[in-house]
Amino acid sequence: MKSRTAITVLIVMMAALVGSAAAANETPIVPQEFSGTVTINGNPAPAGTVIEASIAGTLYGTLTTDTKGVYGGVEKNDDRLVVKGGGDVIGRTITFTLNGNKAAQTAVFKPGKLGNLALSAKTGSTSGGGGGGGGGGSEPAPVKTVAPSVESPASPIVGSTNLTTSDEGIVDEPVAVVSSDRIATLTVPEGTAAHASNGTPLPEITIRPALSYEVPETGGMTGFAFAGYAYLCGPAGATFDPAITLTFALPAEKWKNLKGDEFTVQWYNADTGRWEEVPTTVDYENMTVTAEVSHFSTFGLFTSAPTDDGDHPAAQVTDQTGEDTPGGEGADLTIPIIVIVLVMIALVGAGIYMKKKKE
CATH class of the missing domain: 2.60.40.1120 (Carboxypeptidase-like, regulatory domain)
Known part of the structure; x- marks a missing residue:
């Protein structure tokens, strides 16, 4: 009877230990x-x-x-x-x-x-x-961020178009130009100050898909994944005040395959060798992503990079500071290992006891 009581006490203590360990090992929600x-x-x-x-x-x-x-x-x-x-x-x-x-x-x-x-x-x-x-x-309901409507021609010109401006570089007529793949469209409203890199009135704008070797390195970026769309907007160095719009209109099948709620448009800064975000809005109903562009460069469409377990970001191992975050490889596994060892000891003890009882 005493042995049976001892086994019962051991089992109760083990259950309490397991519960305490689980509570201690529960990952807190970090900001x-x-x-x-x-x-x-x-x-x-x-x-x-x-x-x-x-x-x-x-x-x-x-x-x-x-x-x-x-x-x-x-x-x-x-x-x-x-x-x-x-x-x-x-x-x-x-x-x-x-x-x-x-x-x-x-x-x-x-x-x-x-x-x-x-x-x-x-x-x-x-x-x-x-x-x-x-x-x-x-x-x-999901919050929808819709790009502002901008007066523009009904049928954008493909590839390049001329600008009609005043001597001060103020656009007299709204224009729009679309890339040859019909994905990206530049829209310049009337009244925009448009200047070339040397400060003179801008005579034209161009846009074309970047060839694979023309896309700057996107590997090594933290938190972002290249969505596969990059465009060269020219002439390089042109500036706009206020900012004009660059709109990505994605096919339905592409939209479904990408994380539409986390789109962002970025431009490549050749001086720093890095991609940098520009103000971006998303129209979920029309499946478009629109960026505010104040100068011309190479622009790319990005989404948030997936984490190890899909959409659950707590599985991230290291953030941009290089520190471990809960749930990753840096998590403390000491307590679970102790629990497993103690459970195994308890099972072995119970087996020995039962064997002696039968003898």
Whole structure:
């Protein structure tokens, strides 16, 4: 009887140990962090701009900028926009405001992810919705960010088109030009100041798909994956004020195969040898991605890079700071190993006891 009691006590202790170990090893939900450029009405936002991040009307993060036109940074000690949420908001849409004006961009809440996001807003664009408790209730409809309508010709010219401008370089008539594959379209509204790299009025604009060897290196980028579309917009160095639009109209089958909720357009900075984000909006109904382009260069379409286990970003091993995040290879496996060993010892002991009882 005493041996049976001892075995029972051992089993109870093992169960308590397993429960404690599981609780201790439970991965906490870490914040998601953002940094990047920030513009209001097409101009760099001044220092002191208040950026707020909300999910379903509830504020989950805020940051006041200390540098004109940028927020956060990629260094370990930089102050970034930190979005802190619980498990009930994982995968839901984050909306942003700049000094109370709704930003054109959105993001999906993925704990542990560190990303670069260019934010832009126009004054007078309110965020809509109020405060309220987080979590609970039904899932709201996905937020749709629609590119602004721009007056343009009904049938864009293919490849290149001339610009009619004043002596100061102000466009007199709106024009549009589409790439030969009918994917990317440049639209220049009337009243745009368009200048060549030497400051003279811009006589024409061109766009064409980049050949494979013309696409700058995209490997090694953190958090982004090249979507397979890159275009050379020319003449190189041309500038526009306000920014014109570059719209990607993807075929339905391509759209389904890509992560449409996380599209971003980037331009290649030859001086730094890096791709950099530009303000991007997404029209889910028409399956288009539109970027605000203030100068000409090589532009590419990107999506967020997939994590090891698909859409669950907690499986990320290393972020841009080089530090391990929970759930990756850096997770502490000491407690699970101890539990397994103790369970095996208990099973062996129980087997010996039963064998002696039969004898």
